[in-house]
Amino acid sequence: MLERERAQSTVLRGSEDFEGPAGADDLLLRVARGDEAAFGQLYDVVSGSVFGLVRRVVRDQAQSEEVFQEVMLEVWRTAGRFDPGRGKAMTWIMTMTHRRAVDRVRSAQAASIRDERVGALGVTTPFDEVVEQVTERLEQRKVRRCLKFLTELQRESVVLAYYQGHSYPEVAGLLGVPLGTVKTRMRDGLIRLRDCLGVTV
Numbered sequence: 001m002l003e004r005e006r007a008q009s010t011v012l013r014g015s016e017d018f019e020g021p022a023g024a025d026d027l028l029l030r031v032a033r034g035d036e037a038a039f040g041q042l043y044d045v046v047s048g049s050v051f052g053l054v055r056r057v058v059r060d061q062a063q064s065e066e067v068f069q070e071v072m073l074e075v076w077r078t079a080g081r082f083d084p085g086r087g088k089a090m091t092w093i094m095t096m097t098h099r100r101a102v103d104r105v106r107s108a109q110a111a112s113i114r115d116e117r118v119g120a121l122g123v124t125t126p127f128d129e130v131v132e133q134v135t136e137r138l139e140q141r142k143v144r145r146c147l148k149f150l151t152e153l154q155r156e157s158v159v160l161a162y163y164q165g166h167s168y169p170e171v172a173g174l175l176g177v178p179l180g181t182v183k184t185r186m187r188d189g190l191i192r193l194r195d196c197l198g199v200t201v
Contacts, residue, residue, distance in 0.1 A: 024089035032079035036191065039076055040183040044168055046090065047072070050097050051165050057101035060108075065165055067104050071097045073197075076190060146196035154189035157182055 024045055030038035050071055055064045075093055082092050147155055153175075160171045172182045 024093075025084050028075075028079055028082050028089040028092070029084065031076065032082060036187040039190070040168075040187050042075070043072065043186070044183075046075075046093055047161075047167060049090070049094065053094060053097050054101045055165075057098065058104055061165075063104055063108070064101075067097075067100050068165065071100050073190070073194065074100070076194065142197065143193075146193050149196055150189050150192055154185045154192065157185040158189040158193070161186060 024042065027038045027042040027045065031042055047068075051064065051068045054067045054071070055061075058064045058067055071093075074096060078096075082089060147158070150158065156175060157171055160166045160174060161168070166174065168182050168186070169179055171186075172179045175182065
């Protein structure tokens with residue numbers, strides 16, 4: 001409960017203090033219209049806050065990276081639902097982030113409790129739990145399979161940014177390429193991933 005309150009406080013502080021060099025509200029509205037360049041700019045603006053909140057709630061590095069990727073894909077996919085008349089873009093994104101992070105923690109805790117119960121009772125896992133576990137594994141495999149459809153340069157950029165938590169400038173430095181090139185790779189890579197996963201804007 002204390003961790004949840006801290007995370008919620010972080011969301012509120014982040015959304016109140018955020019101004020955004022290019023205006024997150026405007027960028028998100030452009031993303032809703034399918035503007036890939038705006039998505040790259042929005043990523044630069046929000047990625048640090050998003051990953052920071054996820055990391056504080058989830059704690060586990062690998063799971064934090066997965067949740068971060070899920071959030072950014074959800075921002076791209078559901079940007080059309082953002083209503084500037086009901087609040088700021090940063091608040092909308094950070095609320096989404098917090099929800100995803102808490103869901104992951106609850107899922108992990110539930111899985112741990114199920115495993116403990118199954119082990120203690122010495123019985124097989126119920127069918128519905130098996131289906132849930134298989135579905136989650138299939139989703140992970142699908143993402144890994146879709147990564148193979150990216151070019152090597154796109155895949156390197158996506159993995160460094162989403163799975164290892166590097167910012168665009170850091171990715172550019174690690175790969176030794178201009179920042180603009182990294183942004184282009186990321187946009188094209190995310191669009192290919194979206195199409196491969198069957199996600200529509």
